[in-house]
Amino acid sequence: MATDISLKQTPLVMAHRASGARMVPFAGYEMPLHYEDGILAEHNWTRRNAGLFDVSHMGQAELVGPDHETTARALEALVPADILGLEPGKQRYTQLLNPSGGIIDDVMVSRGGDDGRLALVVNAAGASVDYAHMTSALPPVVRLLAHEDRALLALQGPKAASVLAEHEATLATMSFMSVRHVRLAGIDCVVSRAGYTGEDGFEIALGARDAPRLWAVLTGEDDVRPVGLGARDTLRLEAGLCLYGHDIDETTSPIEAGLAFSVAKRRRQEGGFPGAARLTRELAGDIKRQRVGIIVEGRQPAREGCAILDPATGLRIGIITSGGFSPTVGRPVAMGYLPPTHAVPGTALQVQVRDKRLNALGAAMPFVPHRYVRAR
Amino acid sequence: MSSLRFTKEHEYVRLDGDIATIGITDYAQKQLGDVVFVELPDVGAKLERGKQAAIVESVKAASEVYAPLTGVVIAVNEALPDTPAIVNSSPLAGGWFLKMTLAHAGEMDVLMSEADYNAYVETLG
Known part of the structure; x- marks a missing residue:
């Protein structure tokens, strides 16, 4: 089969091909649209069991500053979420906003420990724009580190917790939108209880070279099957979740998009983020x-x-x-x-x-x- | 005695006497994936070879189906509205789209035989 050499590949491309994936270009990457079962079967499997997704195309980066307050305030200048109040071990959904309150990208932010670091996951298509935007706006003491050598897996569905608990029992007690460092199959992983399907599930960040081994371990479980981008889209649509570049973009505000839950109370009162005037007006009903x-x-x-x-x-x-x-x-x-x-x-x-x-x-x-x- | 012919766009024609049954091939249904809806022309509609005859919607996208022949629609598959997945499970039998008259018998000659079509699909990888 022909390969487009201009496309980037995730560390799991060989595993996808071995599983009979139909590979398509997506956001500059060669990604699995579906495997042998097809989109419908993969969708239903995820709603009933546990689907394993390769989302390594997404951008992983870190903001590194001297302490949490400094790093959090630097990010708060770009997003409307409460980052200052993000506790260690917690994750939050937010948006990078432009000066008119439009969405440059939507972002997951997590705080591992008490060390002035914040981990970010951004959309693949927007990663380079996001990084340039953040770098130009950050104070000198806060650096952005883009981690190109990372992979990201998502295990989603009602059986995701029981599957992971076999490897690390403490994961079963995690709360939604919390994050934890663990070892799975002997591999260092950062696991968050979150996802993009509406189901219970986990996202697992790990080193690129370890990804094929964890993928093989997890797809070896009876309750787990690989699921491609096709079902990822139908699952997130049913869950009412936005896809950047389609449901949200530089013209839509988080309030128009129904994302007001992610615009923190304190930030509404204090402002101090791009487009605050528009968001305030829209929250007051002028939308x-x-x-x-x-x-x-x-x-x-x-x-x-x-x-x-x-x-x-x-x-x-x-x-x-x-x-x-x-x-x-x-x-x-x-x-x-x-x-x-x-x-x-x-x-x-x-x-x-x-x-x-x-x-x-x-x-x-x-x-x-x-x-x-x-x-x- | 019926004869089966194919287009490069992955439609098939099954000619029985002077009535042609049109559908999409097994290769086409595999490429499309799970079919959820088929938009069929009205009975009596005039179809022109190479122009849109139907639209097949799979879970992932909408795709046009072109008329392999020129003629008039005399029947459409009434099973498709309620059970569109039959296009996936039985594309060359129960999953047919429409039956039409054949205005120009010569149009059959430019279509591919089953052996030629199978060889063509092989080249698509």
Whole structure:
């Protein structure tokens, strides 16, 4: 099979090929779209058992400063989350914002210990832009280290905890959005209880050269099967989670995108992050559009780029940013942006799919309930 | 006695007398993955060879299906709306898309035989 030499590869490319993966270009990497079972089977397997994803294309970096307060304040100048109050062993979701409050990228931030370091995971496509943006804004005492020699695995699904507990019993008691250094199969790993599927699950950061061994150990478990990017997309869509470059971008604010939960109270009061004026205005109700869920009648999927219409007037009132057939719901679902007048679940809508106008309804997200484990 | 012919775009034509049954090949369904919806033309629609005849939606994307022949649609597969996965499980039998008349018998001659099509698919890797 031909290989595009301009594409980067993760440390697991040989394992993917050996598992019959269909490899496709994604964000500059050669990535598995699906394996022999196909997207639908991999999706359902993850909802019922445990799916193992290679997400090593994502950017891993660290901010390194003299102490937590200095590093946290440096990052808080770029994001609207409470980083100062992030406790050791905890992880937080936030966004790098531009001066008009648009999203440059969405980011996971975790604090390992009490050493002035913060670990970041950013999107593959945005990594170089993110790093340049942060580096230009950081004070001299805080450095950004990009870790190109790291891999990232995600083990997601209701059996993920029992699988990992066989290797490290303490992982079963971790809470959602916490992070811990452990050894799995003798390999140093940083494990967080988080993911991108709506299921309970873990993300495992480790050295690139150790990744094939851990991948082999985990895929050797009866409850685990490898899952590709195709099912990753259908799973996150059902979970109502944003995909950067589609549902969020430089024009959308976290408030429009329904990410207000990640804009901390203290930051709302104090400001001091890019676009604070816009976010404050939008939080007070002066908002042009909001991300909504949509369920389409019938079986025909309405995908990204389809117009959303007001059935009363036939006028175009918004656009779908992600959409497809939901294997779990058994119907087409979508997300998109609508003015607040039409952003209420239950609102009658239409979506334009080629030459057809399909009836649809505004719907609450997630389409499939989250099953995060918050208790200790 | 029926004859089976194929296009480079992975449609098949099964000719029985003067009625052609159209669908997509096993290679095509494997490439598309799990089919969730098929948009079929209306019975009576005129199809033109090489122009869009149907759209097949898989979990990952929408793909056009082109008319391998010129003619008029006389039937569509009523099983597809409720059980689109039959395109994956039985593309050359239960998963057919439509039946059409054949306006120009000569159009069959430019299509590939099964042996030629299989050889062509081999080159696609």
